[in-house]
Amino acid sequence: MSGRSEARDVLNVLIAWSGVVLHEFIPPGGLTAVVEFSRHSEPPRWIEPPEPGCYQEVYIFDRHVVTALTQRRVAQELRKMGVEGKTLFAGTCRGRMGFMHQDFVVHEGRLTPRSSVPEPEGLLDRYLVGLVGLPASGKSFLRRVLEGLAREEDPELQGAFSAYKWSDAFMAELQDRLGRPSTPKELMEAGWRFYQEVESKNPLVVAKRFLELENRRAMQDRARFLVVEGFKNPDAARYVSRRLDRPLILIAIHREEEERKREVANRKHPDDFFDEERLKLLRAMGVEEIIAAADFRIDTTGCRIEYDNKEGVCRIQLTRRFLDGLWEALGWILCLPESERPRLEKRVTRAIGRIAKEKGFSPDVQILER
Secondary structure, three states, X not given: OOOOOOHHHEEEEEEHHHHHHHHHHOOOOOEEEEEEOOOOOOOOEEEEOOOOEEEEEEEEEEEEEOOOHHHHHHHHHHHHOOEEEEEEEEEEEOEHHHHHOOOEEEEOOEEEEHHHOOOOOOOEOOEEEEEEOOOOOOHHHHHXXXXXXXXXXXXXXXXXXXXXXXXXXXXXXXXXXXOOOOOHHHHHHHHHHHHHHHHOOOOOHHHHHHHHHHHHHHHHOOOOEEEEEOOOOHHHHHHHHHHHOOOXXXXXXXXXXXXXXXXXXXXXOHHHHHHHHHHHHHHHHOHHHHHHOOOEEEEOOOOEEEEEXXXXXXXXXXXXXXXXXXXXXXXHHOOOOHHHHHHHHHHHHHHHHHHHHHOOOEEEXXXXXX
């Protein structure tokens, strides 16, 4: 451990009973807190709450760490509770992402700085990334950005993302059971009927269909990040995560409601004609619960994509807030240091430009810093 802190200036936070097992590795004399917490489900329950205040160091211990996102969430909760200080992650690891985000790991029977420990062999390094949000929030846009990044020559990005649409499985199952809707009104009615007669009684029916689509393509996909746009409820996402043996990472896409409604009116998808009714259906399915459970939040408010057919130009407007949220998510899951942020942003803008070029337009990307 760091030798610069007095024991009384240290707070040790043990996550659930898994973290308690690591009690022997905490520095003696410091204050201890214990929290029971599982991501994507219930909020943290403090079994032994911390004392608010400023500490020189706050160690968050967990065992069998896969993504380190539980430690990250606990760190956020501590700040809300008035606990301040340099936050350090410590524990044992089962996933490469979790290992890369530790400051200390248990190595050869003692707590050792992670930077001095060779990366263990056999760490899990494939993940399920769910893009969740309301209609017209920007989920499809982000999915296409990730698809574009996967075509970069950078070895860290090339082939890293493989994308899927949850609606493909939903519509396939709906049409098999109820037939193909021919009008937007029929689509909305069929959606409600499918939910009431089928999905409300078997919440995993679409998840099972998803895993069977395209000759079980998702089951055979070897990309590091399998990206699914449009999960509607937490249970289905967790089921797919377990079946694929890929830890679940949720990214919520948000757009301010007034702007979201304008986007709905402009894009004119078949179900956009019944947006209010669609929102009621999505809420019944559990979309608000899965959005609330997200690990990251990306705000697309103020972002624009406009195609000028006359000039053959695609004008793309991105906000600094969008790029900040994107960096927070991608920087974490790719385990990138802050110094890599400008480089990643260049690749993101290039990937967005590639979307325009594939449609036959010249990209004109503008970033609004404020």
